[in-house]
Amino acid sequence: MKPYPIFRITIWKVIAILLIGAGVVSAIARFRLGLGATTHLNDLFPWGLWIGFDFLGIGLAAAGFTIVAAVNLFHAHEYEPIVRPAILTAFIGYLLVVLVLVIDLGRPENFWHPLVMWNPHSVMFEITWCVILYTTVLSLEFAPIVLEKFNMHAPIKMIHDVSLPFMIVGVLLSTLHQSSFGSLYLIVPTRLHALWYTPLLPVLFFISCIASGISMVIVETLILSRNGRVLLSPVLMANLAKMSAVALAIYLVVRIQDLLSRGAWHEMRSLSYHSLAFWAEILIGFVMPLILLMFERVRFSRRGLYVASLLVLAGFAANRMNTAITGMETWPTQTYFPSLMEILITTGIAAIGFTAFTLIARYLPIFAPTNATSTHS
């Protein structure tokens, strides 16, 4: 790679620096002044934008476990070139989610309590453990990339030797907590709107995270396949798109069937704050990309893949935000809109994520995997 002048100022760097700066200032204010002064959270709406961001971050980071499962467990080695970018996305995603969680906690200094004070009945307890353990697994999956940079082959060999059980554990942990984010809402049947509340929440959360994880991989591969670098052949990209479409189709069947069987269909027919949010989510984020991806022409076109995958990600985001925020609102008596500081902290953290990815992709061997990390035996 040709050396890149670090201090060249680009519009993206300016934006990133501004966002991160504003985020840091807001975060300092949040810790100095408390949650009440800096957020729009209140007793009747104790969870807001940050929880939504956590849902989102974890869902997009599903790219990591889906690709690791496909390549290293199911031996679909043709996708090997995107394993490392996917692991990097997941690793950064999880670290950022943990960061947001700590900012969101009322008593961040006690964040370690779930490690020693157990309540196995709590979904939050299970999620905490899964996220901690999976972030550990991700750091092991990420470590060879760093070690390779510094030519330390002995530890790479050691990690490689124990990698199979770790990868299996990683996929299981992901399955568990991806679905458990849905389980968090099982306990509020009278509060979460009928268009989103269902006993199937964990199942739906899991299926949709597969679609979003794969779409994230597609978008990422498209972004990274520039300046003559080709990570995956058009046929493989089209196959990924097909898998995403299958996940979308399964999701839609389960979701609609569930809504009909629970008698929530009259909620879908009436025109209301909630039904508008529901239809926007379903039509733009699930039905439209599914229809698009059914066309071979779309699956083989760069622009088509971009549009369809971004729609999937938008639909995924809408679904998580609707579950976390819209569905919990009672229009028009009790609504929530995040405060400026909540937004600035969130965008600042997102900017940290993009910056970290760009820097790591530039300085570490993300695109040149050697056989040392694959599980060819």
Place this chain on the structure above:
Amino acid sequence: MNQKRAMLIDITQCIGCNACQDACKVENKLATGEEKRLSPTAYTALSEHDGVFVRHMCQHCEVPTCVSVCPVAAFTKTAEGPVLYDANKCIGCRYCMQACPFRVPRYEWASTKPRVQKCIFCAPRLAKGLQPACAEACPTGATKFGIRSELLEEAAGRIEAEPDKYVARIYGSDTVGGTSILYITHVPFEKLGFDTRLDKFPMPLLTNNAMSKIPNVVTVGSVLLAGIWWITNRRAEVQQFEASQKQNGHSQNEDK
């Protein structure tokens, strides 16, 4: 002696004098001054619905949602009835506030070391054999403290004695699995802001349904994943072997 305690709130007898809140604030050393809603400094509050007063407070559920959702077990249900909170364990995730079916827990949003605040059923007084401060202060007997089973009988008796006056329901007898605060009224509960959609089954069961599947997911999942790994790995090996066979010519095959 660990009989379950409860309080019976007869809405027909409440005159809205606020003595319960005043006594509560003194007992729990909370900032004084009348408050119309629950807050970090008001463990109980009266709301008015066309001249009828309803007392709000923690219901001290038999199977409390807050106890079940708290990731660090900061909430405990005592045998006598009170649901208690330990601020030293709390990490401030606010899942209790999100999940409480009665929307009771309040948060010290203004603090940088916030606590969840709610009625503690005067647990220290109960331990001394006293009744809660609010029940003691109530001038009309609208709030009555006692043994839960006895209060249930008494509530049923009052409804039976005056069936034209009372609504034929004791709110809390079986709501979300039963609570320690029981209400009877002459105005339909839904008109007084009570959540009548709440079912008889305890909320934590909803979560347990999903959580109990975790061991299955782990065992079946690990076997499945390891199996797929083995099969796909074997397929690659066989393909490699066959390819090398072809390269070596047909001589070995003919030997068989």
